[in-house]
Each structure stands twice: as structure tokens, then as C-alpha cells.
Amino acid sequence: MKPTILIVDDEPGVxxxxxxVLRDEGYAVEAVSSGEACLERLTRGPVDLIVLDVWLPGMDGLATLARLRERQVDVQVxxxxxxxxxESAVRAIKMGAFDxxxxxxSLDKTVLVVRNALNQRRLEAENRALRARVDRQQSMVGESYAMRQLREQVAMAAPTNGRVLIYGENGTGKELVARTIHQLSRRRSAAFVEVNCAAIPEELIESELFGHVRGAFTGAVADRRGKFEVADGGTLFLDEIGDMSLKTQAKVLRALQEQTMEAVGGTARIKVDVRVLAATNKDLQAEIRAGQFREDLYFRLNVIPIFVPPLRDRQEDIPLLADHxxxxxAREYGRRIKSLDAGARGVLLRYPWPGNVRELRNVIERLMIMVPGETITTTDLSFLDPGALQRTPSTDPPAERQTLHEARDQFExxxxLRTLAEQQGNMSRTAEVLGVERSNLYRKMKAFGIAPARRADADEEGG
Ligand SMILES: Nc1ncnc2c1ncn2[C@@H]1O[C@H](COP(=O)(O)OP(=O)(O)OP(=O)(O)O)[C@@H](O)[C@H]1O
Ligand SMILES: [Mg+2]
Incomplete structure (x- = not known):
């Protein structure tokens, strides 16, 4: 998008x-003749830079600048x-003008200063975004039992070269787990390469993974390296592995078995040293039964299974994540932190978060942008489905009208849930700890609407 520049000068000639000249430089340019008109224009949408005359009839340039600062308008001046x-120029710089x-x-000089000012603005924004991303990548926030277990598993799996299969609902933090494993591994200085198997059309995925040679198919105008090769020495993260076609699965399996791969249309097999991490929100056991997923590939990938629990099962983490x-x-947008009042915190705790951590993150971003004041209240959260809030959090005292039967169900x-989390979803061990038959546990879970543990398979391997 073109940067937008607003010129504020009372002389029509200027x-x-x-x-x-600024339009010739490729900017979108608007012009007004007074400080008042400048402020009015900014209420209607953002601009990237203002060229502001000091001498203006009415509100002069410095007063206009002061107003912009007061209103915390994010703009280069x-x-x-x-x-x-x-003298006034120096005062302006002190008030945050760029130059x-x-x-x-001199039009040339002006164009140069404008260009520098916009460059600095872009760098600042990039810098903020990068710093935020780095911080985000490195921290798995949460102090619930389930989170502490998860961090421990990640720390144990990371330094090995073992393949890890990460299970969990949408938005629970599977990618974050994969990135953390890479960060904590000896491969950290090499590449972390992600392939989203669900987002790439079937006819392109092989070329995406293994590369292609020029002329291999229509549109292959040059040789292209695949993700396996790009990740050489590092980590390849196969996201949404459950969405990969059987044909591609066969090729991935071979690449994993032989640590070599072949570009589409190529003849030579290339040796690669890649650690594969995979993630899915599907029940791969069911996919295998349905003939949609190769069991042999499943066993190759599932050397270390890690289950990321849904957010509703670790409510204690919600306030920590919200603050995080x-x-x-606040950093990314260069704004001040807003606080959540007790009512708002209560709503966040009671909401079931079907979209898990990602949904919580989106909600906080939305609040940061939309709430004008410093405090977020219940009304600011009215866009969350109110019907969903009926659910009683497990930490609440039993509701007044609860029957003994309901109370027992809730307790069970x-x-x-807690035992499943402790046993990382292992059904046999959970059943053993709880002292019930596995089939009985399945039945109970079904009745209570608990998603079947996705690593029931680990039982067959003996855990
Ligand atoms: N424990 C956590 N601490 C801090 N941030 C988290 C945590 N878990 C998830 N996030 C953040 O929530 C967002 C969603 O996480 P991520 O993309 O890892 O989820 P996912 O399970 O891969 O989701 P999907 O299934 O939709 O691909 C990301 O911005 C991630 O950084
Ligand atoms: Mg993901």
C-alpha cells in the first residue's frame, strides 16, 4: 500500500x-490549508506522514503538533x-517531529526528508512487530498443571532427534510447541521450516515438499528447492498432517525412512538431514481405520506424542495468557496496557474458548484496538456468545439447584480430565489410575463429551 502524506500549508502554491513532487515519488497525497483542517482530517482515518507549516493562520504548526501528541496520533511529522x-524548529523536534x-x-530536500521519515517509521513498526514475535515465540505461558507437564515434555523431547507428533484442538498452541522444541534443540541455529499440508493444493504439495526440476510440469519454469531441502540441518514442521493425501504420505514415508528425497521430475535422490515434527487436530487413529492415513507413516511420526490440552481444561492459564x-x-501497537476489571476477568474465565488460545489472543487484540479507555469491562466483552457463558466453571461452588446426580457427574x-492430562492422554494408564476398565472410561468420556484421547495408540506401544 502507498504511504499517505498530508500537506498542511496556507499557501496554495506550496x-x-x-x-x-510527492505524487511523482509514488505517495498518496492530500493537502489542507490549516491546523484545524489537519486535525479534522485525522479523525476520518490515518495518514503516515504530515508535512506541517509552522506559520499558519489560526492554530499554528506547533500548536497543531501539540494536539497531535495529546491525542497520541501515530504519525510522522x-x-x-x-x-x-x-527556535521553533528545535521545539518541534523536541515535541517528536522527525525533522x-x-x-x-527546496523540493529535492523535502522529498529526501520525507523519504527518510517514512523509512524510519517503517523500521520502527517492523522492529516492534519483530520484537513482539520473538517474545511470543519463546514463551509458552501458563502455570496450570497441564501446562507445566507440557513444558516438561517439550524440554525432554527437544534435545533428542526424535520425531514428535503434536495433538490438540485448533488454536491450542501446537505450532508454538513445535517452535519451542526447535529452539531448545541443537538444531536451533539452522532453519525451522513450516509446511501447512491443509493449505497447499494436492497437486502442488509434492513440489512444495521435495522441490521440482525445470519443466517437470506446466508452470515449472525453473528448478525449485523443496522444504525438505531448505530445512536441511534444521527442523521441518508438517502442520495439519492429517490432511495429506495417501500418495504424498507414501513419499514422505520414504523420505523419513531413507533420509533422502527426490525432486518432482528429478532423477537423483538427495540426502537430507531433517528432524520432522508434525501436528494434527484430527484423530489419526480414526483416519487410519477409515483408510485415510497410513499406519506405517503414523508410527514413524509418532515416536514422541505430545498432547496440547484445550484451554477450557486449564482455566487458570486464562488470566495469565490474557495479560501476556x-x-x-501494547508493545506491538505502541500503546499503553489496559486492565481488565473483575467482571471482565470473570467472563473470560467462564467462556469455553472453542478456538482456544488463538481465540483468546484475537479477543485481546480486538479489545486493545476497540476499547478507548484504560479499563476493560463486561460490556466490552458482550460480543462473546452469551449463551456459552452459562457453563459453570469447575472451580465454582456447586450451583444452588444442582442435583446429587449432576454434582457427581461434574465431579467425575x-x-x-485431570487424570487424562496427567497421563498425557494415555487411556490405559488413565483407566488404571482411576481403577476402571478402559471400555468403561471410554463410555464415561463419551457421556461427558470429552474428546477421545488422541494417543490411545501409545498404549499398544506400551506407553
Ligand atoms: N501457552 C501459550 N503461551 C503463549 N502464547 C500461546 C500459547 N499457546 C498458544 N499461544 C499463541 O496462540 C496462537 C495460536 O497458537 P498456535 O498457532 O501454536 O496454535 P495451533 O494449535 O497450531 O493452532 P491451529 O490448530 O489453528 O493451527 C499463537 O499466536 C501462539 O503464539
Ligand atoms: Mg497451527
Whole structure:
């Protein structure tokens, strides 16, 4: 998108000359003739840079600048000062203007200053975003029992070369787990390469994974390296592995078995040293039964299974995550942190988060942008499905009208969930700890609407 520049000058000659050169430089340019008009324009949408004359009828340039700062308008400002009026230029810089140009205006000089100012603005924004991303990558936030277990498993799996299969619902943090494993491994200085198997069309996925040679198919105009090769020495993260076709699965299996691969249309097999991490939100056991997933590939990938629990089963993490994302977005947008009042915190705790951590993150970002004040209240959260909030959190005292039967069900459900988390979803061990038959545990889970443990297979391997 083109950067937008707003020129504020009362002389029509200056407005048209500046507009002309800046437009020629490829910017979107608007012009107004007073400080008041400038402020009015900014209420209607953002601009990237303002070229502001110091001498203006009515509100002068410095007063306009002061207003912009007061309103925390995120914009770069370049001042045009009258000849010899260095004093006000210096004051402007102190008030956060980027630079000033003196009248009589040199158009070349102005264009240069504008370009520098926009560059700096872009770098600052990139810097903020990068810093936020780095922080985000490195921290798996949460102090619930389930999270501490997860961190421990990640720390244990990371330094090995073992393949890890990460299970979990949408938005639970599977990718974060994969990135953390890479960060904590000896491969950390090499590449972490991600392939989203669900997002790539079937006819392109092989070329994406293994590369292709020029002319291998229509559109293959040059040789292209595949992700396996790009990840050489590092980590390849196969996301949404359950969405890979059987044909591609066969090729991936061979690559894993032989640690070599062949580009589409190529003849030579290339040796690669890649650690594969995979993730899925599907029940791969069911996919195998349905003939959609190769069992042999499944066993290759599932050397170390890691289960990321849904957010509703680790409510204690919700406030920590909310604060974490608040800080992240405050940094990213260069704004102040907002606080959640008790009511708002209660709503976040009671909401079941079908989209898990990602949904929570989106909600916090939305609040950061949309709530004008410093405090977030229940009304700011009214867009969350109110019907969903009926659910009683397991930490609440039993509801007044609860029957003994309901109370027992709730208690049983909680115990099963906790034990499943402790046993990382292993059904046999969970059944053993709880002292019930496996089939009985399955039945109970079904009745309570608990998703079947996705690593029931680990039982057959003896855990
Ligand atoms: N424990 C956590 N601490 C901090 N941030 C987290 C945590 N878990 C998830 N996130 C953040 O939530 C978002 C969603 O996580 P991620 O993309 O890893 O989920 P996912 O399971 O891969 O989701 P999907 O199934 O939709 O691909 C990311 O921005 C991630 O950084
Ligand atoms: Mg993901």
C-alpha cells in the first residue's frame, strides 16, 4: 500500500508544488490549508506522514503538533519553518517531529526528508512487530498443571532427534510447541521450516515438499528447492498432517525412512538431514481405520506424542495468557496496557474458548484496538456468545439447584480430565489410575463429551 502524506500549508502554491513532487515519488497525497483542517482530517482515518507549516493562520504548526501528541496520533511529522526560525524548529523536534526543512523550500530536500521519515517509521513498526514475535515465540505461558507437564515434555523431547507428533484442538498452541522444541534443540541455529499440508493444493504439495526440476510440469519454469531441502540441518514442521493425501504420505514415508528425497521430475535422490515434527487436530487413529492415513507413516511420526490440552481444561492459564497478550499488543501497537476489571476477568474465565488460545489472543487484540479507555469491562466483552457463558466453571461452588446426580457427574468429569492430562492422554494408564476398565472410561468420556484421547495408540506401544 502507498504511504499517505498530508500537506498542511496556507499557501496554495506550496500545496500544489509539494503535492506534485510527492505524487511523482509514488505517495498518496492530500493537502489542507490549516491546523484545524489537519486535525479534522485525522479523525476520518490515518495518514503516515504530515508535512506541517509552522506559520499558519489560526492554530499554528506547533500548536497543531501539540494536539497531535495529546491525542497520541501515530504519525510522522516534518515541519516547514520560515527562514531563520530555528527556535521553533528545535521545539518541534523536541515535541517528536522527525525533522524540518527551511523556507524557501527546496523540493529535492523535502522529498529526501520525507523519504527518510517514512523509512524510519517503517523500521520502527517492523522492529516492534519483530520484537513482539520473538517474545511470543519463546514463551509458552501458563502455570496450570497441564501446562507445566507440557513444558516438561517439550524440554525432554527437544534435545533428542526424535520425531514428535503434536495433538490438540485448533488454536491450542501446537505450532508454538513445535517452535519451542526447535529452539531448545541443537538444531536451533539452522532453519525451522513450516509446511501447512491443509493449505497447499494436492497437486502442488509434492513440489512444495521435495522441490521440482525445470519443466517437470506446466508452470515449472525453473528448478525449485523443496522444504525438505531448505530445512536441511534444521527442523521441518508438517502442520495439519492429517490432511495429506495417501500418495504424498507414501513419499514422505520414504523420505523419513531413507533420509533422502527426490525432486518432482528429478532423477537423483538427495540426502537430507531433517528432524520432522508434525501436528494434527484430527484423530489419526480414526483416519487410519477409515483408510485415510497410513499406519506405517503414523508410527514413524509418532515416536514422541505430545498432547496440547484445550484451554477450557486449564482455566487458570486464562488470566495469565490474557495479560501476556495484552502486553504483547501494547508493545506491538505502541500503546499503553489496559486492565481488565473483575467482571471482565470473570467472563473470560467462564467462556469455553472453542478456538482456544488463538481465540483468546484475537479477543485481546480486538479489545486493545476497540476499547478507548484504560479499563476493560463486561460490556466490552458482550460480543462473546452469551449463551456459552452459562457453563459453570469447575472451580465454582456447586450451583444452588444442582442435583446429587449432576454434582457427581461434574465431579467425575473433572477427575477424568485431570487424570487424562496427567497421563498425557494415555487411556490405559488413565483407566488404571482411576481403577476402571478402559471400555468403561471410554463410555464415561463419551457421556461427558470429552474428546477421545488422541494417543490411545501409545498404549499398544506400551506407553
Ligand atoms: N501457552 C501459550 N503461551 C503463549 N502464547 C500461546 C500459547 N499457546 C498458544 N499461544 C499463541 O496462540 C496462537 C495460536 O497458537 P498456535 O498457532 O501454536 O496454535 P495451533 O494449535 O497450531 O493452532 P491451529 O490448530 O489453528 O493451527 C499463537 O499466536 C501462539 O503464539
Ligand atoms: Mg497451527
Amino acid at each position: 500545496r500544489s508544488a509539494l503535492s506534485g 516534518v515541519l516547514i519553518s520560515g527562514h531563520g526560525n530555528i 524540518f526543512v527551511e523556507k524557501p523550500l 497478550f495484552m502486553a504483547e499488543f 468429569r473433572d477427575v477424568i
